[in-house]
Amino acid sequence: MAVKFAKRLENAEGSAIREILKLASNPDVISFAGGLPAPELFPVEEMKQVAIAVMEEQGRAAMQYSATDGYPPLREAIAERMNRKLYTDVTADSILVTNGSQQCLDFMGRVFLDEGDKVIVESPSYLGALNAFKAYGPQFIEIPTDGDGMIMSELEKALAENPDVKFIYVIPDFQNPSGRTWPIERRKQFMEIINKYEVPVAEDNPYGELRFEGEIFPSLKSYDTKGLVCFFGTFSKILCPGYRLGWVSAAPEILEKFNISKQAADLQASTISQMEIAKFIEMFDLDAHVEKIKEVYGHRRTVMLDAMDEYFPEGVTFTRTDGGLFTWVTLPEGIDAAQLMKDVVLPNNVAYVPGEPFYPNGGNANHFRMNYSCMPDDKIVEGVKRLGKALTEAIEKL
Amino acid sequence: MAVKFAKRLENAEGSAIREILKLASNPDVISFAGGLPAPELFPVEEMKQVAIAVMEEQGRAAMQYSATDGYPPLREAIAERMNRKLYTDVTADSILVTNGSQQCLDFMGRVFLDEGDKVIVESPSYLGALNAFKAYGPQFIEIPTDGDGMIMSELEKALAENPDVKFIYVIPDFQNPSGRTWPIERRKQFMEIINKYEVPVAEDNPYGELRFEGEIFPSLKSYDTKGLVCFFGTFSKILCPGYRLGWVSAAPEILEKFNISKQAADLQASTISQMEIAKFIEMFDLDAHVEKIKEVYGHRRTVMLDAMDEYFPEGVTFTRTDGGLFTWVTLPEGIDAAQLMKDVVLPNNVAYVPGEPFYPNGGNANHFRMNYSCMPDDKIVEGVKRLGKALTEAIEKL
Known part of the structure; x- marks a missing residue:
């Protein structure tokens, strides 16, 4: 067949990581590689009642x-x-x-990016966003991060050097993959900088409400005086992902372009899914449901971090996250987490996501991401124990 | 705000037609401009039972x-x-x-089209497909049609002159907007030609099952020996559109690219929608449901064509369609259906979709599309009568 595909497909991710994760789906493996919400918390009975109400009241x-x-x-x-x-x-x-919110990421690329355009992202950044943007062939500029997220002096330097940046993509709350959250002071600095350079921002906020301790931080959007912040939200983590509903909130000039994109891409989100989620919010208490999720995830987070304290060897550090679904582990320089996974971790029947794909320009192989939202306590402890053993072996060999 | 959008948005359709259609939403207007399935036929009670079964059996x-x-x-x-x-x-x-299937159209562009690439379409062609492809900046080559659809000698000529065509987009059954269907012989000729030139085909088939008389025609996909045909199907017209579920069936090499696109675009179709449609097919009789739709639409088609015979003036022709949702009206040369709609048709409280936007390279303003699926008999007759009056006035003024 003489079929010739579009050039943009050459930017599509290879499946090296997917190959590794396939191995992790072996039922003997305790996998921390996923990012699934805990299904035992889904309000199944409530959603059944919601479905009945929607069909009875406005089925057609x-x-x-x-x-x-x-x-x-x-x-x-x-x-x-x-x-x-x-x-x-x-x-x-x-x-x-x-x-x-994955569709928001795709539309952000679709609306803003021509081939070769510059996008600023945190280093590391969310893999699904990087893949969505890659379809539009941009150059990624990575801004270094510390325990409090993006380093603002580095952002300012990058913008000064690259006045043609098309947009900045960030997850200020419980970032995927790093689990880090930007303090309020840093959010304010960020908004000063982007107001100065007038560059659009994609604020991806799937986890902001899932703060286990203390108050939720104000979103960047709450400081947005110039209509520069496109806020991406989703019901996937606060209710469930199966209905595939998220949203963008943006200034009229930008929202219009998102609407044109939606029309061309698939006309509209599912009518029935939208009516059911709206009905759930009307009939039940979504806030109370989020409290329940926070309690369970917060507990699992503590179990995981405590087990890491106990079983991980010296020289391995990780994020003490206050919310969300993930923590992020940093190994001593020189250890490749992907290689380690194949050689030692999977043979010990445990799995994580190797960190390098979260860096669009590569490198930083000495990291991996761990998910705690979707596993009972005893498995978390057993998995971290196995992992600790594997890491200890690897470090001893260094 | 110094926001700079991607160049591809310059290809996005202006809203001239949408402005006209907004006027048609006045409740006094009998509008044949839509393309909606008849909601009174939706199996609401059955889908309620389906929703209950899915939540009870596999809610999580x-x-x-x-x-x-x-x-x-x-x-x-x-x-x-x-x-x-x-x-x-x-x-x-x-x-x-x-x-x-709108998402299939978007993915077809995404997978195959670089800026400036050539796409062959029927003349006229489906507006939603043209808009989806336009986001990728192609050149459109229109192939003339007759009452039996695309003219194969013209297709062969176009392919001989343009060996670099990326794909061909067609609706062989009850085309939107023309209501025309390709005879079986023409389908075979088409496949001979595309096998010779080895060019991929998007076969959009939302209406094939909705044949009011005689047997359903074999799809192009059924003649596809080289894996060139990408078949696009949808539940929107045989069941309902609110769940937003369609599908592509394609050769592995092409399907892989569609899968990569899906992953980047929005991860997956709604889990619950998919389970519910599958459950409906398991619990109920989709074939019998399609028979019911065909009976109602076939009847409304007859009512519309009979009324057109009675009320339309000499010199106005239209498609005597055997299925689907639309017929297509051709006015004498020199009458602009969009202008006519503003000047005479809307003031008579009736509406259609002007034809020119269905021609990607413009022209052919003397056509319009009429929908009959979503209106009771008396309104169809009254609307066609009003339209006949407006057309008679317009032709007399010529």
């Missing part, structure tokens, strides 16, 4: 086409919730409902 | 992430149905579940 409308920008009561509920939880001041008009 | 799985290529029992059901109805011989492995 639920099964029909609907507006590209989304179901109005859901957009209202999203805006109300953002304003109450994340200190924003947005209206339903600023919101487009998408197929999970 | 339904609310969780699932595989990018789709829910295996749904992919099985789709393949079985395609093979039984459309004479194909495909397996579940060849199928990726998408957000309606």
Whole structure:
């Protein structure tokens, strides 16, 4: 067959990491490689009642086409919730409902990126975002991070050197993969810098509400006075991912381009999914549900960090995260976490995600990501114990 | 704000037609401009039972992430149905579940098109496909059509002159907008030509099953010996659009690229929507449901064509369609259907979709599209009568 594909596919990720993760799906393996929410917390009975109510009250409308920008009561509920939880001041008009926040990432590339354009990201950054952007062939500029997220002096330097940056992509809360959160002072510095350079920002915030201790931090969007911040939210982590619903909240000029993209890409998000999520928020208490998730994940986080303290060897550090789904482990320089996984970790029937793919320009192989949201305590302890043994062996060989 | 968007947005459609259609949403207007399935036929009670069954039997799985290529029992059901109805011989492995067939159109552009690449389409062609492809900046080569669809000698000439065509996009059954269907002989000629030139084909088939008289025609995919045909299907017209589920069936080499696109674009189609549609097919009789749709739409088609015979003036012709949702009206040369709509048609409280936007390179303003699927008999007759009056006035003024 003489089929010739588009050049953009040459940017598509190879599947080296997927190959490794396939091995991790062996049922004997305790895998910390996933990023799944805990299904035992899904409000199944409630969603059954919601489905019945939607079909009885507005079944025909639920099964029909609907507006590209989304179901109005859901957009209202999203805006109300953002304003109450994340200190924003947005209206339903600023919101487009998408197929999970992954679609926001794709649209961000689609709306802003021509081949070769520059994008600033945290180093490391979320793999799914990097892959979404890569389809549009950008250059990635990585900004170094510390325990408090992106280092602002480095960001300012990069923007001064690259006035043509198209946008900045960040996860300020419980970042995937690093588990790190930007302090409030750093958020304010960031907004000063982006207001000065007037560069659009994609604020990806799937985990902000999942803070185990203390108050939720204000989103970057809450400090946005110039309409530069595109806020990406999702129901995947605060309710469930199976309905594939997320959203973008953005300034009218940008939102219009997202709407045009949605129309061309798939017309609209599922009418019935939107009505059901809106109905859940109306009939039940999403805030109380989030509290339950936080309690369980917060406990599992503690179990994991305590086990790491006990079983990980000297020289291995990790993020003491206050929320979200992940912690991030740093090995001594010179250890390649992907190689280690094949050689020692998987043979010990335990798995993580090697860190290098989270760095768009490569390197930094001495990291890996660990997920704690989706596993019972005893398995977390047993898995970390196995991992500690593997890491100890590897470090002794250095 | 100094925001700079991607060049591809310059290709995005202006909203001239959307402005006209906004006027048509006045409740006094009888609008034939839509393309909605009839909501009174949606199996609401059945889908409620399906939702209950899915939540009771596998609620946690339904609310969780699932595989990018789709829910295996749904992919099985789709393949079985395609093979039984459309004479194909495909397996579940060849199928990726998408957000309606609109997403297949977007992925076709994403997978094949670089800026300036050539795409062959029927003249006229489906507006939603043209808009999806336009995001990738192609050149459109329009192939003239007659009452039996694309003219094969013209296709062969175009391919001989343009060996670098990236793909051909066609709707052989009850085309949107023309309502025309390719006879079997023409399908065979088409496949001979594309096998000779080895050019990929997007066969968009949302209406093939909705044939009111006689047997369903074999799909192009059923004649595909070289893996060149990408078949796009959807549940929107045979069940309902609100779940946003469609699919592509393609050769492995191409399907892999669609899968990579899906992963980057939005990870996967809704788990719960997929489980519910699969469950509907298991618990109820989708074939019988399609029969019911055909009966109602076939009747409305007859009512519309009879009314057109009665009320349309000499010199106006239209497609005597055997299926699908649309007929296509041709006015005498020199009448601009968009202008006519503003000047005479809307003031008579009736509406259609002006034809010019269905021609990617413009021109052909003397056509419009009429939808009959979503309106009771008396309104169809009254609307056609009003339209006949407006057309008679316009022709008299010529």
